[in-house]
Amino acid sequence: MNTLDVRSQLKDSVPVAGFGPHGSYGLQDSLRTGFTSIKNELIPSHSLELSEKNFQVNQDKMNMSTLRNIQGIHAPLKLKMELKAATQIQRLPFLPSSHLALDTLRGSDETIGFDDILNDPNQSEVMGEPHMMVEYKLVQRLRWRDTPFPISMQMLISCPQMFTLHTTCRE
Amino acid sequence: MFPCLNPSDVQDGGFSFNNCSRNAALESSFSESSSKPPKARKTGTTIAGIVFKDGVILGADTRATDDMVVADKNCVKIHCIAPKIYCCGAGVAADAQITKQILASNVELHTLNTGRPPLVAMVTRTLKQMLFRYRGQVNSSLIVGGVDVDGAHLYSVYPHGSYDKLPFVTLGSGAEAAVSVFEDRFKPNMELEEGKQLVRDAIAAGIFCDLGSGSNVDLCVITQAGASFLRGFDKPTTKGRREGSYMYKPGTTAVLTKTVTPFCLDVIDQSVHAMDTK
Numbered sequence: 001m002n003t004l005d006v007r008s009q010l011k012d013s014v015p016v017a018g019f020g021p022h023g024s025y026g027l028q029d030s031l032r033t034g035f036t037s038i039k040n041e042l043i044p045s046h047s048l049e050l051s052e053k054n055f056q057v058n059q060d061k062m063n064m065s066t067l068r069n070i071q072g073i074h075a076p077l078k079l080k081m082e083l084k085a086a087t088q089i090q091r092l093p094f095l096p097s098s099h100l101a102l103d104t105l106r107g108s109d110e111t112i113g114f115d116d117i118l119n120d121p122n123q124s125e126v127m128g129e130p131h132m133m134v135e136y137k138l139v140q141r142l143r144w145r146d147t148p149f150p151i152s153m154q155m156l157i158s159c160p161q162m163f164t165l166h167t168t169c170r171e
Numbered sequence: 172m173f174p175c176l177n178p179s180d181v182q183d184g185g186f187s188f189n190n191c192s193r194n195a196a197l198e199s200s201f202s203e204s205s206s207k208p209p210k211a212r213k214t215g216t217t218i219a220g221i222v223f224k225d226g227v228i229l230g231a232d233t234r235a236t237d238d239m240v241v242a243d244k245n246c247v248k249i250h251c252i253a254p255k256i257y258c259c260g261a262g263v264a265a266d267a268q269i270t271k272q273i274l275a276s277n278v279e280l281h282t283l284n285t286g287r288p289p290l291v292a293m294v295t296r297t298l299k300q301m302l303f304r305y306r307g308q309v310n311s312s313l314i315v316g317g318v319d320v321d322g323a324h325l326y327s328v329y330p331h332g333s334y335d336k337l338p339f340v341t342l343g344s345g346a347e348a349a350v351s352v353f354e355d356r357f358k359p360n361m362e363l364e365e366g367k368q369l370v371r372d373a374i375a376a377g378i379f380c381d382l383g384s385g386s387n388v389d390l391c392v393i394t395q396a397g398a399s400f401l402r403g404f405d406k407p408t409t410k411g412r413r414e415g416s417y418m419y420k421p422g423t424t425a426v427l428t429k430t431v432t433p434f435c436l437d438v439i440d441q442s443v444h445a446m447d448t449k
Binding site: 044045046047048049051052055110111112113114115116118119120121 | 185187191277280281
């Protein structure tokens, strides 16, 4: 039984908020992202591309719903709260983080798969541009305020606590 | 300006699909220009296993092929996953090897976690879940055999993630040749020497009747006491040695007379033909 409709076979079926390959106003940002083609962005180029992109998300959904059915609503709620707390203990976005707490919670510190062997992000040959990466992260967190303008680094340096507090209260 | 990533395409590790559309375009252009793209090296194998009285015997040939050429005359296809669980791999050589390595690492971590020796069923389940996740793109079929607290077990796992638990299994391109020997002569609860001879005969059938299998027979015997890997158990394809010599002894025929006439040759005509080296 195939319950997938056509729209879930497209690449943007798991939307990531904030910037996409398009710039801040929904326009094409040729300077930063190069020439774009709608076909390349929407239609997956390999049969495994979508299932690998959504694999962790689907596993988590399945595990959470099983937990909810067996132990009640408190189990996934508590786990999700701990996972949320663990995702916040990370270094700045362009620096490599060890994700130790996150791995321990998920149980992925006891398994080895292709995500640990191939394309290790700690050994990547390119790094993200620091200003852009931090801006991306901040706009993601502050998206309730609906600000498309870049936020200066000074705001981050002067009051970092304010930004973290906002997140824990808000979400 | 140094090359840097976009914030939207930071990679998390694992497979990267950035080059897939480029590869698809390259393959279609290859088919237009009638030259073939390079193919992955396959093992073109015969692997087999049986359950006998005291445990499990696994067997494999040792040839690795690269399309139509033998790439490795003596490769190893049986690898250790746990002290008493071994695994033979067929299909694309790289996929089989990396799958076995990942499997061995995961089983070791699991053993350290639980503090107990692993079950063959656990190994098979880890393997089939991984292969199913990648929908058969990891093109390797494997035979997992071993002895654990529940006894001796033998599983065959296919590239898409299905598995069978049987008293005798064969996989690879020479599977039909090997399974014919098993179907004829297999009996439950065989003795060790009889079992070794049976597996050797099955692999030899694959070696002689299948083009993708060849060279030697490797065996691995696993019992409750431990595992022994018999590399090069039998070499059915070595060339025979000549028993006698075909040289005539000096002095067999007597030389009666000898006349020498020199030839004088002149060059009359010269022509050059270019060879077609394409």
